[in-house]
Amino acid sequence: MKNILFLTTIILFVSCKKNTGTKEKIDYSEENLDVTTSIYPENISKVFKAHGGLDVWKKMQSLVFEIEHPEGNEKTTTALKSRESLIETETFKIGFDGTHVWLRQEDSLAYKGNARFYYNLMFYFCAMPFILADDGIIYEDTEPLVFEGKSYPGIKISYESGVGESSEDEYVLYYDSETNQMVWLSYTVTYFSKEKSKDFRYINYSDWQTIDGLLLPKTLTWYHYENNVPTAKKSDMKFTNIKLSAEKPNADLFKVPEGATLVE
DSSP: OHHHHHHHHHHHHHHHOEEOSOOOOOOTTOTTOOHHHHTSOHHHHHHHHHTTOHHHHHHOOEEEEEEOOTTOOEEEEEETTTOOEEEEOSSEEEEEOSSOEEEEESSTTSOOSOHHHHTTHHHHHHTTTGGGGOTTEEEEEEEEEEETTEEEEEEEEEEOTTOSSOTTOOEEEEEOTTTOOEEEEEEOOOTTTOSOOOOOEEEEEEEEEEETTEEEEEEEEEEEEETTEEEEEEEEEEEEEEEEESSOOOGGGGSOOTTOEEEO
16 A cells, blocks of 8 residues: 555656656655655755755645834735735735635825736745745756855756746756755746846845744845846845744635725
């Protein structure tokens, strides 16, 4: 029975995951094989392990964090399995109930951005590197990033067609070859153009914090860039009051409230 269940797991994986890199032969006769991480390429598996392990992450049901702003903190709650979300500030709320993105404001000028673009953006940055274990991802090796004399191996992330709001987006995770911890993220933005872009922006994951055994980001530093290479520091952003839970958040939290408008 154990062998049948394991074979079923491998078949299911082959049908939904792609790895365009060279695949290393794996001896499946090993008694203590970690199935959760064995279905991913070796390099990204090492990064997940260095940050506390994908097995631990997959047990979690909710992620809550805050971002510090001069006008007050912005609090985000996300249901990790279904990805409903809620962003709360003193002047507006943005939510996703699984179907609709909605916006509720104290006045019509409280929020000036694009709520559909923004509702899960900071969650993606905060959930690194584990968000890169989602279904529908294609992994490729890519050229390392050389910054201030140090070389960081890269893993290119792209998505199957139709995955997420912007399946044309691409990411590259760069990691420290000695610690296997994530150091840089480069990414494209295709939400508005709906076309692939060669313009990669850069974030340095410069500070980490341990939350329930998982290494999650504390400080992100955006960099100016030229010719798709980071140059000088631009701005910092801090994640505070991060909370993980193995309990599902209350579904009512994400429902469209009275007075909210649906965002197309």
